[in-house]
Amino acid sequence: MRQSQLFGKTSKTKEAAAASINHELLVRAGFVDQLMAGVYSYLPLGWRVLDRISDIVREEMDAVGGLEVSLPALHPKENWEKTGRWGSLDILFKTKSQTKTEYALGPTHEEVIVPLAKKHIASYRDLPGYWYQIQVKFRDELRAKAGLLRGREFLMKDLYSFHTSAQDLKEYYEQMKDAYLKVFKRCKLDAIVTEASGGSFTKEYSHEFQVETKNGEDLIFRCSCGMVRNKEIVPDLKDGGACPECGKAVEAVKSIEVGNIFDLGKKFSKDFNLKFTDEDGKEKEVIIGCYGIGISRLMGSIVEIHNDKQGIIWPKEVSPFKYHLVSLGDDEKVYKQSERVYNDLVKKDKEVLWDDRREESNAEKLADADLIGISTRLVISPKLGDKIEVKERDSKNSKLVSAKEL
Amino acid sequence: MRQSQLFGKTSKTKEAAAASINHELLVRAGFVDQLMAGVYSYLPLGWRVLDRISDIVREEMDAVGGLEVSLPALHPKENWEKTGRWGSLDILFKTKSQTKTEYALGPTHEEVIVPLAKKHIASYRDLPGYWYQIQVKFRDELRAKAGLLRGREFLMKDLYSFHTSAQDLKEYYEQMKDAYLKVFKRCKLDAIVTEASGGSFTKEYSHEFQVETKNGEDLIFRCSCGMVRNKEIVPDLKDGGACPECGKAVEAVKSIEVGNIFDLGKKFSKDFNLKFTDEDGKEKEVIIGCYGIGISRLMGSIVEIHNDKQGIIWPKEVSPFKYHLVSLGDDEKVYKQSERVYNDLVKKDKEVLWDDRREESNAEKLADADLIGISTRLVISPKLGDKIEVKERDSKNSKLVSAKEL
Numbered sequence: 001m002r003q004s005q006l007f008g009k010t011s012k013t014k015e016a017a018a019a020s021i022n023h024e025l026l027v028r029a030g031f032v033d034q035l036m037a038g039v040y041s042y043l044p045l046g047w048r049v050l051d052r053i054s055d056i057v058r059e060e061m062d063a064v065g066g067l068e069v070s071l072p073a074l075h076p077k078e079n080w081e082k083t084g085r086w087g088s089l090d091i092l093f094k095t096k097s098q099t100k101t102e103y104a105l106g107p108t109h110e111e112v113i114v115p116l117a118k119k120h121i122a123s124y125r126d127l128p129g130y131w132y133q134i135q136v137k138f139r140d141e142l143r144a145k146a147g148l149l150r151g152r153e154f155l156m157k158d159l160y161s162f163h164t165s166a167q168d169l170k171e172y173y174e175q176m177k178d179a180y181l182k183v184f185k186r187c188k189l190d191a192i193v194t195e196a197s198g199g200s201f202t203k204e205y206s207h208e209f210q211v212e213t214k215n216g217e218d219l220i221f222r223c224s225c226g227m228v229r230n231k232e233i234v235p236d237l238k239d240g241g242a243c244p245e246c247g248k249a250v251e252a253v254k255s256i257e258v259g260n261i262f263d264l265g266k267k268f269s270k271d272f273n274l275k276f277t278d279e280d281g282k283e284k285e286v287i288i289g290c291y292g293i294g295i296s297r298l299m300g301s302i303v304e305i306h307n308d309k310q311g312i313i314w315p316k317e318v319s320p321f322k323y324h325l326v327s328l329g330d331d332e333k334v335y336k337q338s339e340r341v342y343n344d345l346v347k348k349d350k351e352v353l354w355d356d357r358r359e360e361s362n363a364e365k366l367a368d369a370d371l372i373g374i375s376t377r378l379v380i381s382p383k384l385g386d387k388i389e390v391k392e393r394d395s396k397n398s399k400l401v402s403a404k405e406l
Numbered sequence: 407m408r409q410s411q412l413f414g415k416t417s418k419t420k421e422a423a424a425a426s427i428n429h430e431l432l433v434r435a436g437f438v439d440q441l442m443a444g445v446y447s448y449l450p451l452g453w454r455v456l457d458r459i460s461d462i463v464r465e466e467m468d469a470v471g472g473l474e475v476s477l478p479a480l481h482p483k484e485n486w487e488k489t490g491r492w493g494s495l496d497i498l499f500k501t502k503s504q505t506k507t508e509y510a511l512g513p514t515h516e517e518v519i520v521p522l523a524k525k526h527i528a529s530y531r532d533l534p535g536y537w538y539q540i541q542v543k544f545r546d547e548l549r550a551k552a553g554l555l556r557g558r559e560f561l562m563k564d565l566y567s568f569h570t571s572a573q574d575l576k577e578y579y580e581q582m583k584d585a586y587l588k589v590f591k592r593c594k595l596d597a598i599v600t601e602a603s604g605g606s607f608t609k610e611y612s613h614e615f616q617v618e619t620k621n622g623e624d625l626i627f628r629c630s631c632g633m634v635r636n637k638e639i640v641p642d643l644k645d646g647g648a649c650p651e652c653g654k655a656v657e658a659v660k661s662i663e664v665g666n667i668f669d670l671g672k673k674f675s676k677d678f679n680l681k682f683t684d685e686d687g688k689e690k691e692v693i694i695g696c697y698g699i700g701i702s703r704l705m706g707s708i709v710e711i712h713n714d715k716q717g718i719i720w721p722k723e724v725s726p727f728k729y730h731l732v733s734l735g736d737d738e739k740v741y742k743q744s745e746r747v748y749n750d751l752v753k754k755d756k757e758v759l760w761d762d763r764r765e766e767s768n769a770e771k772l773a774d775a776d777l778i779g780i781s782t783r784l785v786i787s788p789k790l791g792d793k794i795e796v797k798e799r800d801s802k803n804s805k806l807v808s809a810k811e812l
Contacts, residue, residue, distance in 0.1 A: 007473050007526060007537055033522055035478055041522055042476040050476070067413050070448040070456070072441055073542060074559045075477070095501045095511060097546050097558075105501060105511075116439055120413060131413055131450075136479060136542065140503050152503075153480045213779055 001044070001321070003355040006030070008043035010368045021215060022300035023147030025312050029371045031320075038152035044300070045372065048320035050155060053295050054134050056186050056317060057157045060179045064172075066132045066159055071112045073136060077102040079111040083271045091139040092162035110290065113160045114268045121286060123277050124164050128172065132159030134295060146217060148300030149256060155295040163287040164278060170264060176291050178380025180209055180259050183293065187302055188315035191258055194220050196230040198262060209259040213304055216254035223250045258301050259293040306394075312373030313393045321353040324374035328362045328381035338380045341388065341403055378406070407450070407727070409761040412436070414449035418489055427621060428706035429553030431718050435777045437726075444558035446702070449634030451778065454726035456561060456702045459701050460540050462592050462723060463563045466585045470578075472565055473540045479542060483508040485517040490679045491503075497545040516696065519566045520674045527692060530570050536576065538565035540701060540755045548727035552623060554706030555662060559592045561701040569693040570684060575669060582697050586615055586665050589699065594721035597664055600626050602636040604668060615665040617736025619710055622660035629656045664707050670694040727759040728778035734768045734787035744786045747794065747809055784812070785810050 008030030010256040015024055026032045028345035029044035042050055056070065074095070086104065093105040106112065113131065120126060137156045144152050159176075163169040175195060184191035191209040198206045208230060210220050219231040223243035227250070231237070234244060235360055239252035269275070269285040278284050299318075314320065323345060327338040335356065342354045353374060355365050362381075369377050370393070379389040379398075391398035414436030421430055432438045437452035458582050464474065480501075486492035494509065499511040512518065519537065526532060543562045551560050565582075569575040581732075583599060590597035595617040604612045614636060616626050625637040629649035633656070637643070637710040640650060646657035675681070675691040684690050696712060705724075712719040720726065729751060732746040741762065748760045759780060761771050768787075778801070796803035796811055 001473075006472075007475065007535060009526060035518060035522075036480075036482050039480050041478060041518065044473045044475060045761065047474055047476050065411075067407075067411075067450045068453055069413065069450060070453050072445045072447060072559050074442075074445050074544070076442050090504060093501045093503075095499045097499075098496060098548060109440045111758075112441060112447065116441075119439065120415060129413060138480070142504060151476050 001353050003353055004357050006044060006353070008033070008045060012367075012370055014162050019145040019305070020147040020149065021302075021307060022149065022303040025303050025307055025371070026147065026300070029312055029373065031315060032148070038141055038150065038293065040148065040151065040296070045222070045320045049299055049314070049318055050295055052318040052320070053187065053298055054155075054157075057134065057183055057293055057295065060183045061130075061132050061157065061159055061184075064175050064179045066130045068133065069107050069131050070133050070135055071106070071116075071341055073106050073138065075104040075106050075111050077104065079115060080104045083268065085111070085113055091141060093138045095138050107137055108137040108290075108292075109133070109135075109158055110264070110268045110288075113275055114272045114288070116348060117160075117162055117286070118274045121274065121276050124279055127162055127164045127276060127286065128168060129162040130159060132157060132199060132291075146300070148296045149217070149304075151294075151296060154297060154315045156297075161289040161291070163216055163289070164284070166265075166287055169287045169289050173261060173263060173289055176205065176261055178288075180291070180293070184209060184211070186315075186317050188317075189258060189298075189301060189305060191253070192220070192228055192229050194223065194228045194255075195233060196260065197233050205302070206260055206262040207226060208257045210253075210255035210257055211301060212255050214251050214254055215304060216256045218255045218257055220255050221250040222253060223248055254303060254329065256301050259291075260307040261292070262290045264288040264290050274320060285354065307373075310367070311371030314373045314375050316375045319373075319375040321351045321374050323350060323352045323376050323378050324369050324372065325352050325354045325378045325380070326365050326369050327354070328365065328379060329384075330358060330381045334380055334382055337386070337403075338358055341378070341380065341406070344403070345406075407759050410763050412450060412759070413445055414439070414451060416777055418624070418773075425551040426553040426555065426706075426710070427713060428555065428709040430707050431713055431777070432553065432706070437649055444547055444556065446554065446557065449748060451726045452705070455720070456701055458705055458726070459593065460561075460563070460726040463540065463589055463699055463701065466589045466592075468536050469564055470581050470585045472536045474539065476539050476541055477512070477515050477522075478540055479512050481510040481512050481517050483510065484622040485521060486510045489517055493516070494760065497547060499544045499546050513543055513545040514696075514698075515539070515541075515564055516566070516670070516674045516694075520678045520694070522681055523566075523568055523692070524678055524680045527568060527586065529679065532683055533570045533682060533692065534574060535568040536565060536578070538563060538697075545634060545783075553709075554702045555623070555710075557700075558700060560703060560769070562703075563699045563701055565697040567693070567697070569720070570682065570690070572671075572693055575693045575695050579667060579669060579695055582667055582741070583613065583775050586667065586697070586699070590615060590617070590664060592721075592723050593702075593704060594684055594723075595664060595707060595711060596657065598626070598628065598634055598661070600634045600636050600661075601639060602666065603639050603657065609624050612666055612668040614663045616659075616661035617664055617711060619660050620660055622662045623650050624661045624663055626659050626661050627656040628659060629654055630660055662707050662710060664704055665697075666700040667698070668696045669694050713779075716773070717722050717777030720779045720781050722781045725779075725781040727757045727780050729756060729758045729782050729784050730775050730778065731758050731760045731784045731786070732771050733760070733762060734771065734785060734789075735783065736764060737788045740786055740788055743792070744808075747784070747786065747812070751812075 011028045033041040101111040134157045194208045196208040196212045217359040225246040267287045274286045275283045345352045377391045387400040417434045439447045540563045598612045600613040600616045628634040631652040633651040672691045680692045681689045752759045783797045793806040
């Protein structure tokens with residue numbers, strides 16, 4: 001793509017009271033636009049990153065047997081009454097038709113997937129089932145101030161697993177932990193598996209995936225014995241306090257949550273009377289697990305972790321383009337050479353953002369490349385002759401190569 | 407994918423009062439599930455088709471310079487008040503936060519894209535711009551009874567184009583007509599460009615893309631002189647009446663609309679004061695065009711057109727899988743051979759649904775294959791020896807080939 005034709009401009013001015021690093025950098029670099037608190041538009045650069053992240057998540061979910069579906073955002077009120085959450089969940093957005101029928105706007109999808117599963121599951125032979133979607137969620141958060149980390153509308157992957165027994169769920173739950181760690185590793189995030197409460201979704205146990213960062217809004221405690229817990233389930237614990245498992249001193253760490261997994265037990269099966277006939281001929285309730293990753297939240301988290309004073313540093317797998325080709329100076333020869341390199345790379349299916357702008361200074365172009373943060377920068381300049389300078393965004397070193405070597 | 411592990415079962419029983427062919431076939435074949443009137447869940451087969459259609463639309467939009475973005479569904483009330491549509495659009499769903507802030511649920515996105523464009527467009531050098539998204543829309547339709555053809559929640563591609571002059575818009579508008587015809591051709595739909603009213607969106611002209619079918623909910627008139635108009639703009643015309651262009655007898659044709667394009671003129675630029683500085687140094691209002699294709703509606707339309715008594719007949723480009731491999735009988739040899747063929751095809755990146763079910767009869771399996779309608783069926787059976795029977799869903803003929811030839 002030619003940068004002269006890109007939708008979304010970079011901005012040098014920092015917001016006076018930027019809510020968070022990810023908001024500030026993603027807005028300034030032209031990835032997103034804030035429509036209102038907690039609600040963002042994704043511009044072409046931002047949309048490409050979301051798409052990269054979605055693809056990684058898809059691959060890892062498919063690898064553990066997930067089947068992709070897509071469920072609606074409009075939910076019948078009755079379903080939410082059946083689970084007791086119509087009146088109790090304060091983050092639930094509601095709407096009404098012209099004929100006064102009330103709907104919930106899905107903040108999560110147990111109320112849709114469980115009745116749907118009921119149409120599919122009759123016998124133990126129909127189990128297990130692993131169904132996921134990448135879809136927009138609505139949550140009426142009172143404080144939506146952390147950029148993409150806490151949205152009122154956001155893109156989420158949610159997978160629901162259906163099992164004949166608690167043991168079968170447990171095995172899949174462990175498989176999913178590994179799948180999640182693979183996702184975060186590919187996004188260059190060092191995620192720590194953390195014990196947490198079930199939140200409003202379940203009374204059973206849950207695990208969060210937390211990434212250490214001094215700007216994190218969560219607090220977790222970890223111990224050399226392997227214990228890691230969210231403060232919400234160990235409210236009296238303090239930094240240096242005694243580990244509830246081994247008694248050694250724990251470390252308090254600020255972090256952001258990038259995913260969570262829940263054992264929902266029989267809660268929703270009971271609400272919707274979801275049963276199966278087991279091998280022994282008896283009717284039993286289906287055991288359900290639920291596994292979430294906020295795709296847009298993950299994009300924000302990556303920016304929180306991977307940045308420097310100059311801008312974003314995208315890990316290769318989620319970089320909006322493979323190469324940022326920057327043409328310096330106003331020498332016509334440079335643009336001719338750049339166009340050749342650009343066309344060659346595009347022909348080889350490499351994704352390139354070409355800064356072909358003529359009115360910007362060299363300093364502005366290089367500053368923009370650092371701000372946007374594409375993982376590999378290629379510079380063509382009269383000073384370099386026929387050579388191309390290759391520099392990784394996360395390194396200070398560069399090397400010169402010929403077009404052919406590239 | 408192994409059919410034994412597919413989520414979504416086929417059903418032999420026809421609904422007593424199925425609203426439409428596309429609803430009945432898509433539900434029975436396990437592509438979608440109706441959550442409530444006008445609101446559907448997409449099961450793995452259905453989601454794959456939507457994805458295929460989205461990719462076709464994406465390719466054709468990219469080919470005319472479109473840049474993909476993604477805009478929110480939650481819109482600020484103020485924006486809808488500025489265009490005068492907050493109170494006047496009866497299909498507008500509304501919701502409210504805990505703090506009583508009101509939002510619209512986007513039925514279309516002029517109210518978001520135009521203020522966003524305002525941040526990007528200052529000079530004629532920033533124009534033209536072509537931005538599109540494939541995103542979920544919400545419309546509170548009173549009658550949502552035609553399956554995927556008229557949804558309360560549906561997937562839509564909407565592109566907005568921004569121009570310095572009416573002439574520049576007109577040229578792009580004609581390019582877009584061709585792009586639309588390419589999309590429909592790839593979906594094996596014979597779309598007729600039809601003059602229509604601007605609807606509630608514009609007072610300027612618009613064109614619809616209509617596909618002839620006896621179950622269509624629209625009525626259009628066409629003449630051998632080339633005139634094609636929707637009844638809504640020629641309300642007094644009747645079948646055999648005089649063509650308003652040439653006086654010859656017109657033909658009345660029932661049809662379904664699969665896309666529409668609008669010249670929005672300056673309506674929204676005026677509402678949001680979207681201006682640019684032209685080459686002559688003068689401030690002018692931006693001219694806007696809008697181009698919609700309902701992705702889920704298109705899926706429904708394809709089924710309305712491409713079906714027979716046995717089920718759906720997917721055109722190759724949108725078929726959920728390239729091959730439907732059906733193993734007949736309960737001979738272990740057949741399943742061994744099938745597994746080899748399945749693995750070979752998957753290794754070659756061919757997408758295959760393998761009917762590996764052991765409990766269904768041959769007749770049930772073949773009936774399911776016809777109902778699901780994957781474009782090419784491969785049968786392995788003890789009767790065929792080592793050969794594989796290849797049959798296109800839209801043909802009565804089949805041929806025998808070896809695994810190698812395949």
